[in-house]
Amino acid sequence: MNQTSPRLLFIGCVFLFVFMYAPLLVVIVFSLTPTEYGVSWEGFTLKWYQAVFDNKNIQAALKVSLMVTIPSVLIATAIGTITAFTLYRSKFIGRALFQGVLYIPLIMPDLVIGISLLLFYTSLNLELGILTILMAHVSFTIPLTTLVIIARMQRIDRNLEDAAMDLGADEWTTMRKVTLPLLKPGILAAALLAFPWSFNDFVITFFVSGVGSSTLPIRVYSMIRLGVSPIINALGTLIVVLPLILVVLGLLLERRRMG
Protein backbone atom coordinates (compact mmCIF):
# COMPACT_ATOMS: atom_id res chain seq x y z
CA MET A 1 0.00 0.00 0.00
CA ASN A 2 1.31 3.42 -0.80
CA GLN A 3 1.21 5.86 2.08
CA THR A 4 -0.14 8.96 0.36
CA SER A 5 -3.80 8.61 -0.47
CA PRO A 6 -4.96 9.29 -4.01
CA ARG A 7 -5.80 12.95 -4.24
CA LEU A 8 -9.35 12.41 -5.47
CA LEU A 9 -10.20 10.09 -2.59
CA PHE A 10 -8.71 12.52 -0.12
CA ILE A 11 -10.69 15.49 -1.51
CA GLY A 12 -13.89 13.43 -1.48
CA CYS A 13 -13.38 12.49 2.16
CA VAL A 14 -12.63 16.06 3.22
CA PHE A 15 -15.83 17.14 1.48
CA LEU A 16 -17.80 14.41 3.31
CA PHE A 17 -16.39 15.39 6.69
CA VAL A 18 -17.40 18.99 5.97
CA PHE A 19 -20.87 17.66 5.09
CA MET A 20 -21.01 15.79 8.41
CA TYR A 21 -19.94 18.76 10.52
CA ALA A 22 -21.29 21.81 8.65
CA PRO A 23 -24.76 21.72 10.25
CA LEU A 24 -23.35 21.63 13.78
CA LEU A 25 -20.90 24.43 12.97
CA VAL A 26 -23.65 26.56 11.45
CA VAL A 27 -25.73 26.29 14.61
CA ILE A 28 -22.77 27.20 16.82
CA VAL A 29 -21.54 30.10 14.67
CA PHE A 30 -24.97 31.68 14.27
CA SER A 31 -25.70 31.49 17.96
CA LEU A 32 -22.98 34.13 18.38
CA THR A 33 -24.19 36.78 15.94
CA PRO A 34 -26.97 39.35 16.50
CA THR A 35 -28.97 39.02 13.23
CA GLU A 36 -32.59 38.10 13.71
CA TYR A 37 -32.77 35.43 11.03
CA GLY A 38 -29.45 33.83 11.68
CA VAL A 39 -28.35 33.71 8.06
CA SER A 40 -25.37 36.05 7.88
CA TRP A 41 -22.57 37.05 10.25
CA GLU A 42 -22.89 40.54 11.79
CA GLY A 43 -20.54 40.70 14.73
CA PHE A 44 -20.21 38.87 18.01
CA THR A 45 -22.80 38.73 20.77
CA LEU A 46 -23.84 36.56 23.68
CA LYS A 47 -27.33 38.03 23.88
CA TRP A 48 -29.02 34.86 22.59
CA TYR A 49 -27.44 32.90 25.40
CA GLN A 50 -28.72 35.52 27.82
CA ALA A 51 -32.17 35.04 26.27
CA VAL A 52 -31.89 31.27 26.73
CA PHE A 53 -31.01 31.61 30.40
CA ASP A 54 -33.81 34.13 31.00
CA ASN A 55 -36.46 32.03 29.28
CA LYS A 56 -38.83 30.50 31.85
CA ASN A 57 -40.13 27.87 29.42
CA ILE A 58 -36.62 26.65 28.69
CA GLN A 59 -35.82 26.48 32.40
CA ALA A 60 -38.96 24.42 33.00
CA ALA A 61 -38.10 22.11 30.07
CA LEU A 62 -34.56 21.62 31.33
CA LYS A 63 -35.95 20.64 34.71
CA VAL A 64 -38.28 18.08 33.11
CA SER A 65 -35.43 16.75 30.96
CA LEU A 66 -33.17 16.20 33.96
CA MET A 67 -35.98 14.68 36.00
CA VAL A 68 -36.46 12.16 33.19
CA THR A 69 -32.88 11.55 32.09
CA ILE A 70 -31.06 11.15 35.41
CA PRO A 71 -33.37 8.48 36.89
CA SER A 72 -33.73 6.65 33.57
CA VAL A 73 -29.94 6.52 33.11
CA LEU A 74 -29.48 5.16 36.64
CA ILE A 75 -32.27 2.56 36.33
CA ALA A 76 -31.27 1.48 32.82
CA THR A 77 -27.60 1.16 33.76
CA ALA A 78 -28.38 -0.93 36.84
CA ILE A 79 -30.74 -3.22 34.93
CA GLY A 80 -28.37 -3.33 31.96
CA THR A 81 -25.51 -4.46 34.21
CA ILE A 82 -27.43 -7.38 35.74
CA THR A 83 -28.87 -8.36 32.36
CA ALA A 84 -25.54 -8.22 30.53
CA PHE A 85 -23.79 -10.21 33.26
CA THR A 86 -26.46 -12.92 33.30
CA LEU A 87 -26.83 -13.14 29.53
CA TYR A 88 -23.10 -13.44 29.04
CA ARG A 89 -22.36 -15.85 31.88
CA SER A 90 -25.34 -18.20 31.97
CA LYS A 91 -26.41 -20.83 29.49
CA PHE A 92 -30.13 -21.41 29.38
CA ILE A 93 -32.76 -22.38 26.86
CA GLY A 94 -34.15 -19.35 25.08
CA ARG A 95 -31.12 -17.20 25.73
CA ALA A 96 -30.73 -16.22 22.08
CA LEU A 97 -34.44 -15.50 21.90
CA PHE A 98 -34.30 -13.34 25.01
CA GLN A 99 -31.38 -11.39 23.61
CA GLY A 100 -33.18 -10.97 20.29
CA VAL A 101 -36.35 -9.67 21.95
CA LEU A 102 -34.27 -7.42 24.20
CA TYR A 103 -32.81 -5.65 21.16
CA ILE A 104 -36.23 -5.10 19.51
CA PRO A 105 -36.40 -1.44 20.60
CA LEU A 106 -33.12 -0.81 18.77
CA ILE A 107 -34.60 -2.06 15.50
CA MET A 108 -38.17 -0.79 15.75
CA PRO A 109 -38.78 2.59 14.12
CA ASP A 110 -38.94 5.20 16.91
CA LEU A 111 -42.28 6.31 15.58
CA VAL A 112 -43.80 2.87 16.14
CA ILE A 113 -42.36 2.70 19.68
CA GLY A 114 -43.82 6.12 20.46
CA ILE A 115 -47.24 5.32 19.06
CA SER A 116 -47.46 1.92 20.76
CA LEU A 117 -46.60 3.52 24.12
CA LEU A 118 -49.15 6.28 23.51
CA LEU A 119 -51.87 3.68 22.89
CA PHE A 120 -50.71 1.69 25.91
CA TYR A 121 -50.84 4.67 28.26
CA THR A 122 -54.19 5.80 26.86
CA SER A 123 -55.67 2.32 27.30
CA LEU A 124 -54.64 2.41 30.95
CA ASN A 125 -56.05 5.94 31.31
CA LEU A 126 -52.64 7.12 32.51
CA GLU A 127 -52.16 10.86 32.38
CA LEU A 128 -49.22 11.72 30.13
CA GLY A 129 -46.45 13.40 32.09
CA ILE A 130 -42.99 13.01 33.53
CA LEU A 131 -43.65 9.48 34.76
CA THR A 132 -44.87 8.17 31.39
CA ILE A 133 -41.84 9.75 29.68
CA LEU A 134 -39.50 8.26 32.29
CA MET A 135 -40.90 4.74 31.81
CA ALA A 136 -40.53 5.05 28.04
CA HIS A 137 -36.94 6.26 28.37
CA VAL A 138 -35.95 3.38 30.64
CA SER A 139 -37.39 0.88 28.17
CA PHE A 140 -35.47 2.17 25.18
CA THR A 141 -32.26 2.76 27.16
CA ILE A 142 -31.97 -0.77 28.64
CA PRO A 143 -31.00 -2.35 25.27
CA LEU A 144 -28.22 0.24 24.84
CA THR A 145 -26.70 -0.18 28.31
CA THR A 146 -26.92 -3.99 28.03
CA LEU A 147 -25.18 -3.90 24.65
CA VAL A 148 -22.33 -1.70 25.88
CA ILE A 149 -21.76 -3.77 29.03
CA ILE A 150 -21.88 -7.11 27.19
CA ALA A 151 -19.13 -5.78 24.91
CA ARG A 152 -17.05 -5.11 28.03
CA MET A 153 -17.87 -8.53 29.54
CA GLN A 154 -16.31 -10.17 26.49
CA ARG A 155 -12.98 -8.59 27.36
CA ILE A 156 -12.87 -9.71 31.00
CA ASP A 157 -10.41 -12.50 31.74
CA ARG A 158 -12.48 -15.33 33.19
CA ASN A 159 -9.36 -16.73 34.91
CA LEU A 160 -9.32 -13.85 37.38
CA GLU A 161 -12.74 -14.83 38.67
CA ASP A 162 -11.81 -18.51 38.76
CA ALA A 163 -8.70 -17.62 40.74
CA ALA A 164 -10.80 -15.73 43.29
CA MET A 165 -13.13 -18.70 43.67
CA ASP A 166 -10.18 -21.10 43.99
CA LEU A 167 -8.77 -18.91 46.73
CA GLY A 168 -11.96 -19.36 48.71
CA ALA A 169 -14.17 -16.40 47.75
CA ASP A 170 -17.84 -17.22 47.26
CA GLU A 171 -19.83 -15.97 44.24
CA TRP A 172 -20.92 -12.81 46.04
CA THR A 173 -17.41 -11.78 47.05
CA THR A 174 -16.03 -12.63 43.62
CA MET A 175 -18.70 -10.51 42.00
CA ARG A 176 -18.09 -7.56 44.31
CA LYS A 177 -14.33 -7.67 44.57
CA VAL A 178 -13.32 -8.96 41.11
CA THR A 179 -16.02 -8.81 38.45
CA LEU A 180 -17.57 -5.45 39.24
CA PRO A 181 -14.24 -3.56 39.47
CA LEU A 182 -13.22 -5.07 36.13
CA LEU A 183 -16.57 -4.15 34.65
CA LYS A 184 -16.60 -0.63 36.08
CA PRO A 185 -15.30 1.17 32.96
CA GLY A 186 -17.97 -0.61 30.91
CA ILE A 187 -20.72 0.34 33.34
CA LEU A 188 -19.52 3.94 33.40
CA ALA A 189 -19.32 4.04 29.60
CA ALA A 190 -22.86 2.67 29.38
CA ALA A 191 -24.15 5.36 31.75
CA LEU A 192 -22.29 8.15 29.94
CA LEU A 193 -23.68 7.04 26.57
CA ALA A 194 -27.16 6.45 27.99
CA PHE A 195 -27.27 10.09 29.07
CA PRO A 196 -27.39 11.67 25.58
CA TRP A 197 -29.38 8.65 24.34
CA SER A 198 -32.17 9.59 26.73
CA PHE A 199 -31.60 13.35 26.91
CA ASN A 200 -31.70 13.86 23.12
CA ASP A 201 -34.62 11.59 22.34
CA PHE A 202 -37.28 13.43 20.42
CA VAL A 203 -39.62 11.13 18.48
CA ILE A 204 -40.63 8.72 21.26
CA THR A 205 -40.90 11.49 23.86
CA PHE A 206 -43.01 13.55 21.45
CA PHE A 207 -45.77 10.93 21.58
CA VAL A 208 -45.72 10.22 25.31
CA SER A 209 -45.35 13.73 26.75
CA GLY A 210 -48.34 15.61 28.04
CA VAL A 211 -49.21 19.28 27.81
CA GLY A 212 -47.30 20.42 30.88
CA SER A 213 -44.34 18.10 30.52
CA SER A 214 -42.11 19.20 27.65
CA THR A 215 -38.52 17.99 27.68
CA LEU A 216 -35.89 20.25 26.10
CA PRO A 217 -36.05 18.62 22.64
CA ILE A 218 -39.86 18.97 22.67
CA ARG A 219 -39.45 22.64 23.64
CA VAL A 220 -36.89 23.19 20.85
CA TYR A 221 -39.27 21.55 18.40
CA SER A 222 -42.15 23.86 19.26
CA MET A 223 -39.76 26.82 18.91
CA ILE A 224 -38.70 25.55 15.47
CA ARG A 225 -42.35 25.32 14.44
CA LEU A 226 -42.63 29.05 15.20
CA GLY A 227 -39.76 29.84 12.83
CA VAL A 228 -35.97 29.97 12.64
CA SER A 229 -34.56 32.16 15.40
CA PRO A 230 -31.06 32.71 16.83
CA ILE A 231 -32.29 31.77 20.29
CA ILE A 232 -32.76 28.23 18.93
CA ASN A 233 -29.14 28.32 17.74
CA ALA A 234 -27.95 29.27 21.21
CA LEU A 235 -30.10 26.64 22.90
CA GLY A 236 -29.09 24.11 20.24
CA THR A 237 -25.40 24.84 20.84
CA LEU A 238 -25.84 24.25 24.57
CA ILE A 239 -27.76 21.02 23.99
CA VAL A 240 -25.13 19.76 21.56
CA VAL A 241 -21.96 20.83 23.34
CA LEU A 242 -22.71 20.08 27.01
CA PRO A 243 -23.74 16.40 26.70
CA LEU A 244 -20.87 15.95 24.24
CA ILE A 245 -18.43 16.14 27.15
CA LEU A 246 -20.08 13.04 28.61
CA VAL A 247 -20.14 11.30 25.22
CA VAL A 248 -16.43 11.87 24.63
CA LEU A 249 -15.65 10.46 28.08
CA GLY A 250 -18.00 7.53 27.45
CA LEU A 251 -16.59 6.64 24.05
CA LEU A 252 -13.02 6.90 25.35
CA LEU A 253 -13.81 4.60 28.29
CA GLU A 254 -15.66 2.18 26.05
CA ARG A 255 -12.76 1.91 23.63
CA ARG A 256 -9.99 1.76 26.20
CA ARG A 257 -8.10 -1.51 26.38
CA MET A 258 -8.09 -3.62 29.50
CA GLY A 259 -5.35 -3.09 32.03
Add this chain to the structure above:
Amino acid sequence: MKVMDVYRLRKSLLRFFRNHPAFGIGAALSPSAFWLLIFTLIPMGIVIYYSFLTRGPWGTVINEFTLDSYRLILDPLFLKIFARSVKLAVLTVVICLLAGYMIAYWIAFYGGKRKNFLLFLVILPFWTSYLVRIYAWIALLSDHGLVNNFLIKIQLIDEPLPLLHNEFAVLVGLVYTYLPFMILPLYASLERLDRSVLEAASDLGATARERFFQVTLPLTKGGMLSGSVLVFAPALGEYLIPELLGGAKAMMIGKFIALKFIGLRHWPLGSTYSLMLLLMTLILLYLYMRVGGGKEAFQEQR
Protein backbone atom coordinates in the same frame (compact mmCIF):
# COMPACT_ATOMS: atom_id res chain seq x y z
CA MET B 1 -24.66 -11.05 66.06
CA LYS B 2 -26.32 -9.04 63.35
CA VAL B 3 -23.33 -9.31 61.02
CA MET B 4 -23.28 -13.07 61.56
CA ASP B 5 -26.97 -13.28 60.61
CA VAL B 6 -26.41 -11.42 57.36
CA TYR B 7 -23.47 -13.61 56.58
CA ARG B 8 -25.44 -16.79 57.26
CA LEU B 9 -28.36 -15.55 55.17
CA ARG B 10 -26.02 -14.77 52.30
CA LYS B 11 -24.46 -18.20 52.53
CA SER B 12 -27.75 -20.04 52.43
CA LEU B 13 -29.00 -17.82 49.59
CA LEU B 14 -25.87 -18.56 47.58
CA ARG B 15 -26.25 -22.28 48.25
CA PHE B 16 -29.85 -22.10 47.08
CA PHE B 17 -28.91 -20.36 43.82
CA ARG B 18 -26.01 -22.78 43.29
CA ASN B 19 -28.38 -25.73 43.57
CA HIS B 20 -31.14 -24.08 41.55
CA PRO B 21 -29.42 -21.97 38.89
CA ALA B 22 -32.70 -21.35 37.07
CA PHE B 23 -33.91 -19.21 39.98
CA GLY B 24 -30.77 -17.13 39.90
CA ILE B 25 -31.03 -16.52 36.17
CA GLY B 26 -34.72 -15.80 36.47
CA ALA B 27 -34.22 -13.32 39.28
CA ALA B 28 -31.37 -11.55 37.47
CA LEU B 29 -33.26 -11.25 34.20
CA SER B 30 -36.62 -10.33 35.70
CA PRO B 31 -36.12 -6.52 35.70
CA SER B 32 -35.31 -6.33 32.01
CA ALA B 33 -37.92 -8.98 31.19
CA PHE B 34 -40.48 -6.95 33.12
CA TRP B 35 -39.66 -3.75 31.29
CA LEU B 36 -39.60 -5.50 27.95
CA LEU B 37 -42.96 -7.14 28.53
CA ILE B 38 -44.76 -4.10 29.92
CA PHE B 39 -43.29 -1.36 27.77
CA THR B 40 -42.49 -3.08 24.48
CA LEU B 41 -44.47 -6.29 23.96
CA ILE B 42 -47.82 -5.36 25.54
CA PRO B 43 -47.91 -1.95 23.76
CA MET B 44 -47.23 -3.82 20.49
CA GLY B 45 -50.18 -6.09 21.28
CA ILE B 46 -52.34 -3.04 21.86
CA VAL B 47 -51.38 -1.63 18.46
CA ILE B 48 -52.46 -4.93 16.88
CA TYR B 49 -55.72 -4.80 18.89
CA TYR B 50 -56.45 -1.21 17.82
CA SER B 51 -55.86 -2.05 14.18
CA PHE B 52 -59.02 -4.22 14.27
CA LEU B 53 -61.25 -1.60 15.91
CA THR B 54 -63.81 0.69 14.30
CA ARG B 55 -63.38 4.41 14.04
CA GLY B 56 -66.20 6.38 15.63
CA PRO B 57 -67.26 9.97 14.98
CA TRP B 58 -64.90 12.84 15.94
CA GLY B 59 -61.84 10.66 16.27
CA THR B 60 -63.23 8.28 18.87
CA VAL B 61 -62.64 4.55 18.72
CA ILE B 62 -65.51 2.07 18.99
CA ASN B 63 -64.86 -1.35 20.46
CA GLU B 64 -66.16 -3.27 17.43
CA PHE B 65 -64.20 -5.71 15.34
CA THR B 66 -63.65 -4.72 11.72
CA LEU B 67 -61.15 -5.26 8.92
CA ASP B 68 -61.81 -1.79 7.47
CA SER B 69 -58.33 -0.53 8.30
CA TYR B 70 -56.74 -3.47 6.52
CA ARG B 71 -58.81 -2.80 3.42
CA LEU B 72 -57.35 0.71 3.42
CA ILE B 73 -53.84 -0.68 2.93
CA LEU B 74 -54.66 -0.63 -0.77
CA ASP B 75 -55.64 3.04 -0.59
CA PRO B 76 -53.81 4.61 -3.57
CA LEU B 77 -52.61 7.54 -1.46
CA PHE B 78 -51.04 5.20 1.10
CA LEU B 79 -49.46 3.08 -1.63
CA LYS B 80 -48.05 6.18 -3.30
CA ILE B 81 -46.53 7.43 -0.05
CA PHE B 82 -45.22 3.97 0.76
CA ALA B 83 -43.60 3.74 -2.68
CA ARG B 84 -42.01 7.16 -2.22
CA SER B 85 -40.66 6.16 1.19
CA VAL B 86 -39.10 3.02 -0.26
CA LYS B 87 -37.64 5.06 -3.14
CA LEU B 88 -36.10 7.63 -0.78
CA ALA B 89 -34.76 4.92 1.54
CA VAL B 90 -33.19 3.06 -1.40
CA LEU B 91 -31.62 6.27 -2.72
CA THR B 92 -30.29 6.97 0.79
CA VAL B 93 -28.70 3.51 0.90
CA VAL B 94 -27.09 3.96 -2.54
CA ILE B 95 -25.63 7.38 -1.72
CA CYS B 96 -24.49 6.22 1.72
CA LEU B 97 -22.84 3.17 0.13
CA LEU B 98 -20.82 5.34 -2.26
CA ALA B 99 -19.93 8.03 0.28
CA GLY B 100 -19.47 5.58 3.16
CA TYR B 101 -17.19 3.34 1.14
CA MET B 102 -14.96 6.29 0.31
CA ILE B 103 -14.60 7.34 3.94
CA ALA B 104 -14.25 3.79 5.30
CA TYR B 105 -11.65 2.94 2.64
CA TRP B 106 -9.69 6.09 3.30
CA ILE B 107 -9.66 5.57 7.07
CA ALA B 108 -8.85 1.85 6.83
CA PHE B 109 -6.01 2.18 4.29
CA TYR B 110 -4.67 5.69 4.74
CA GLY B 111 -5.75 6.55 8.28
CA GLY B 112 -2.41 5.63 9.79
CA LYS B 113 -2.14 6.71 13.40
CA ARG B 114 -5.25 8.86 13.17
CA LYS B 115 -7.59 5.92 12.47
CA ASN B 116 -9.23 5.94 15.87
CA PHE B 117 -9.57 9.70 15.89
CA LEU B 118 -11.19 9.73 12.43
CA LEU B 119 -13.64 6.99 13.44
CA PHE B 120 -14.39 9.02 16.53
CA LEU B 121 -15.23 12.00 14.28
CA VAL B 122 -17.58 9.78 12.27
CA ILE B 123 -19.49 8.59 15.35
CA LEU B 124 -19.57 11.83 17.31
CA PRO B 125 -22.47 13.63 15.55
CA PHE B 126 -24.65 10.54 16.10
CA TRP B 127 -24.49 11.20 19.84
CA THR B 128 -25.55 14.83 19.58
CA SER B 129 -29.12 16.05 19.40
CA TYR B 130 -30.63 14.79 16.18
CA LEU B 131 -33.35 17.42 16.32
CA VAL B 132 -30.82 20.27 16.43
CA ARG B 133 -28.81 18.77 13.56
CA ILE B 134 -31.89 18.41 11.36
CA TYR B 135 -32.96 21.95 12.29
CA ALA B 136 -29.56 23.19 11.11
CA TRP B 137 -30.38 22.00 7.60
CA ILE B 138 -33.34 24.40 7.52
CA ALA B 139 -30.91 27.27 8.11
CA LEU B 140 -28.66 25.88 5.38
CA LEU B 141 -31.24 25.08 2.71
CA SER B 142 -34.01 27.68 3.05
CA ASP B 143 -34.55 30.44 0.46
CA HIS B 144 -32.55 32.90 2.56
CA GLY B 145 -30.31 30.16 3.89
CA LEU B 146 -26.55 29.93 3.72
CA VAL B 147 -26.31 27.84 0.56
CA ASN B 148 -28.61 30.10 -1.47
CA ASN B 149 -27.00 33.26 -0.07
CA PHE B 150 -23.58 31.99 -1.01
CA LEU B 151 -24.61 30.99 -4.53
CA ILE B 152 -26.22 34.41 -5.10
CA LYS B 153 -23.19 36.20 -3.71
CA ILE B 154 -20.81 34.48 -6.13
CA GLN B 155 -23.40 35.28 -8.82
CA LEU B 156 -23.94 31.71 -9.89
CA ILE B 157 -27.70 32.19 -9.58
CA ASP B 158 -30.04 35.20 -9.39
CA GLU B 159 -33.04 33.61 -7.70
CA PRO B 160 -32.80 31.31 -4.68
CA LEU B 161 -33.00 27.63 -5.62
CA PRO B 162 -35.89 25.67 -4.09
CA LEU B 163 -33.73 23.50 -1.80
CA LEU B 164 -36.07 23.09 1.16
CA HIS B 165 -39.47 21.38 1.51
CA ASN B 166 -38.97 18.82 -1.22
CA GLU B 167 -37.61 15.32 -1.74
CA PHE B 168 -34.09 16.66 -2.24
CA ALA B 169 -34.04 18.16 1.26
CA VAL B 170 -35.39 14.93 2.76
CA LEU B 171 -32.73 12.92 0.94
CA VAL B 172 -29.98 15.24 2.19
CA GLY B 173 -31.30 14.88 5.74
CA LEU B 174 -31.51 11.09 5.50
CA VAL B 175 -28.01 10.67 4.07
CA TYR B 176 -26.60 13.09 6.63
CA THR B 177 -28.27 11.32 9.57
CA TYR B 178 -27.59 7.70 8.63
CA LEU B 179 -24.16 7.88 6.97
CA PRO B 180 -22.32 6.80 10.17
CA PHE B 181 -24.44 3.60 10.25
CA MET B 182 -22.94 2.72 6.87
CA ILE B 183 -19.36 3.74 7.58
CA LEU B 184 -18.89 1.65 10.73
CA PRO B 185 -19.68 -1.83 9.31
CA LEU B 186 -17.84 -0.98 6.07
CA TYR B 187 -14.78 0.09 8.03
CA ALA B 188 -14.91 -3.08 10.14
CA SER B 189 -14.99 -5.33 7.08
CA LEU B 190 -12.21 -3.35 5.33
CA GLU B 191 -10.10 -3.53 8.48
CA ARG B 192 -10.64 -7.29 8.69
CA LEU B 193 -9.63 -7.73 5.05
CA ASP B 194 -6.44 -9.76 4.83
CA ARG B 195 -3.82 -7.42 3.37
CA SER B 196 -1.79 -10.33 1.96
CA VAL B 197 -4.69 -11.21 -0.35
CA LEU B 198 -4.40 -7.72 -1.84
CA GLU B 199 -0.64 -8.09 -2.22
CA ALA B 200 -1.16 -11.45 -3.91
CA ALA B 201 -3.53 -9.84 -6.38
CA SER B 202 -0.95 -7.17 -7.22
CA ASP B 203 1.85 -9.73 -7.47
CA LEU B 204 -0.22 -11.75 -9.90
CA GLY B 205 -0.47 -8.67 -12.12
CA ALA B 206 -3.83 -7.12 -11.22
CA THR B 207 -4.03 -3.38 -11.83
CA ALA B 208 -5.24 -1.20 -8.94
CA ARG B 209 -8.66 -0.97 -10.56
CA GLU B 210 -8.94 -4.76 -11.13
CA ARG B 211 -7.80 -5.43 -7.62
CA PHE B 212 -10.42 -3.11 -6.18
CA PHE B 213 -13.35 -4.42 -8.20
CA GLN B 214 -12.41 -8.10 -8.19
CA VAL B 215 -10.88 -8.55 -4.76
CA THR B 216 -11.61 -5.72 -2.30
CA LEU B 217 -15.24 -5.12 -3.24
CA PRO B 218 -16.38 -8.79 -3.19
CA LEU B 219 -14.56 -9.41 0.10
CA THR B 220 -16.36 -6.53 1.83
CA LYS B 221 -19.84 -7.60 0.71
CA GLY B 222 -20.75 -8.46 4.31
CA GLY B 223 -20.06 -4.92 5.51
CA MET B 224 -21.95 -3.45 2.58
CA LEU B 225 -24.96 -5.62 3.42
CA SER B 226 -24.85 -4.78 7.15
CA GLY B 227 -24.56 -1.09 6.43
CA SER B 228 -27.37 -1.14 3.89
CA VAL B 229 -29.79 -2.78 6.34
CA LEU B 230 -28.76 -0.45 9.16
CA VAL B 231 -29.42 2.56 6.92
CA PHE B 232 -32.53 1.32 5.10
CA ALA B 233 -34.55 0.26 8.15
CA PRO B 234 -34.54 3.58 10.05
CA ALA B 235 -34.66 5.67 6.84
CA LEU B 236 -37.88 3.94 5.76
CA GLY B 237 -39.68 4.73 9.00
CA GLU B 238 -38.20 8.19 9.47
CA TYR B 239 -40.57 10.74 10.96
CA LEU B 240 -38.74 13.93 11.89
CA ILE B 241 -36.78 14.52 8.65
CA PRO B 242 -39.82 14.55 6.31
CA GLU B 243 -41.67 16.56 8.97
CA LEU B 244 -39.06 19.34 9.15
CA LEU B 245 -37.34 19.25 5.76
CA GLY B 246 -39.98 17.81 3.45
CA GLY B 247 -43.11 19.73 2.62
CA ALA B 248 -46.49 18.33 1.72
CA LYS B 249 -44.92 17.03 -1.51
CA ALA B 250 -42.28 14.92 0.23
CA MET B 251 -44.59 13.03 2.59
CA MET B 252 -43.11 9.79 3.88
CA ILE B 253 -44.85 6.90 5.61
CA GLY B 254 -43.62 7.90 9.08
CA LYS B 255 -45.10 11.37 8.81
CA PHE B 256 -48.26 9.94 7.26
CA ILE B 257 -48.77 7.61 10.23
CA ALA B 258 -48.13 10.40 12.73
CA LEU B 259 -50.70 12.52 10.90
CA LYS B 260 -53.28 9.76 11.26
CA PHE B 261 -52.69 9.76 15.01
CA ILE B 262 -52.24 13.42 15.84
CA GLY B 263 -54.06 15.33 13.13
CA LEU B 264 -56.96 13.12 12.10
CA ARG B 265 -57.14 10.98 15.24
CA HIS B 266 -57.83 7.90 13.12
CA TRP B 267 -56.19 5.50 15.56
CA PRO B 268 -57.25 2.15 14.02
CA LEU B 269 -55.89 3.14 10.60
CA GLY B 270 -52.74 4.64 12.12
CA SER B 271 -52.20 1.36 14.00
CA THR B 272 -52.60 -0.71 10.84
CA TYR B 273 -50.14 1.46 8.92
CA SER B 274 -47.66 1.28 11.85
CA LEU B 275 -47.91 -2.51 11.72
CA MET B 276 -47.20 -2.48 7.98
CA LEU B 277 -44.09 -0.40 8.60
CA LEU B 278 -42.96 -2.66 11.44
CA LEU B 279 -43.65 -5.79 9.37
CA MET B 280 -41.55 -4.44 6.53
CA THR B 281 -38.68 -3.70 8.94
CA LEU B 282 -38.90 -7.15 10.54
CA ILE B 283 -39.04 -9.01 7.20
CA LEU B 284 -35.97 -7.12 6.08
CA LEU B 285 -34.09 -7.98 9.27
CA TYR B 286 -35.17 -11.61 9.08
CA LEU B 287 -33.91 -11.92 5.51
CA TYR B 288 -30.69 -10.27 6.59
CA MET B 289 -30.22 -12.64 9.54
CA ARG B 290 -30.79 -15.55 7.14
CA VAL B 291 -28.06 -14.27 4.86
CA GLY B 292 -25.89 -14.02 7.97
CA GLY B 293 -24.11 -11.39 9.95
CA GLY B 294 -26.88 -10.37 12.32
CA LYS B 295 -24.57 -10.39 15.30
CA GLU B 296 -22.08 -8.26 13.44
CA ALA B 297 -24.67 -5.58 12.85
CA PHE B 298 -25.48 -5.20 16.54
CA GLN B 299 -21.86 -4.95 17.50
CA GLU B 300 -21.05 -2.48 14.80
CA GLN B 301 -24.06 -0.30 15.23
CA ARG B 302 -22.31 1.90 17.69
